[in-house]
Amino acid sequence: MGMGSIPRFWRNMQSRYNLIGRRCTRCGEVYFPPRNFCARCRRRGKLEEVQLSGRGEVVSYTVIRTPPEGFERQAPYVMALVRLEEGVMLTTQLVDVNPEEVEIGMRVESVFRKIQEDGEAGLIYYGFKFKPVEE
Numbered sequence: 634m635g636m637g638s639i640p641r642f643w644r645n646m647q648s649r650y651n652l653i654g655r656r657c658t659r660c661g662e663v664y665f666p667p668r669n670f671c672a673r674c675r676r677r678g679k680l681e682e683v684q685l686s687g688r689g690e691v692v693s694y695t696v697i698r699t700p701p702e703g704f705e706r707q708a709p710y711v712m713a714l715v716r717l718e719e720g721v722m723l724t725t726q727l728v729d730v731n732p733e734e735v736e737i738g739m740r741v742e743s744v745f746r747k748i749q750e751d752g753e754a755g756l757i758y759y760g761f762k763f764k765p766v767e768e
């Protein structure tokens with residue numbers, strides 16, 4: 634099975650596991666999750682894979698006290714909009730921090746953590762979350 638036949642779903646999973654985005658070689662715009670065309674340059678741009686630093690800062694955040702099904706045991710928890718050093722924005726959960734201590738502009742870095750455990754099916758999902766940078 635060649636690379637071309639890997640289902641889109643798995644490619645997206647891999648990029649979430651590895652924090653791999655795409656950068657336009659023409660204008661420098663970085664995309665995460667990866668996409669096929671640069672929104673600015675369209676077909677004139679060429680996208681190449683880029684390993685993201687996983688470091689950035691909190692742009693905004695919200696404390697979740699009434700979580701969706703499956704996340705009850707984690708409440709309260711913090712969902713944040715994080716701007717990575719590469720300029721990409723992503724929504725992520727903040728861990729290893731009290732909700733009261735989170736601030737706009739706080740430096741954070743990615744950590745690989747369990748996202749959800751599906752008791753019945755025995756499935757465990759992993760992915761990136763973010764925690765404060767220890768300075």
Ligand code: ZN
Nearest residue numbers: 657660671674
């Ligand atoms: Zn571009």
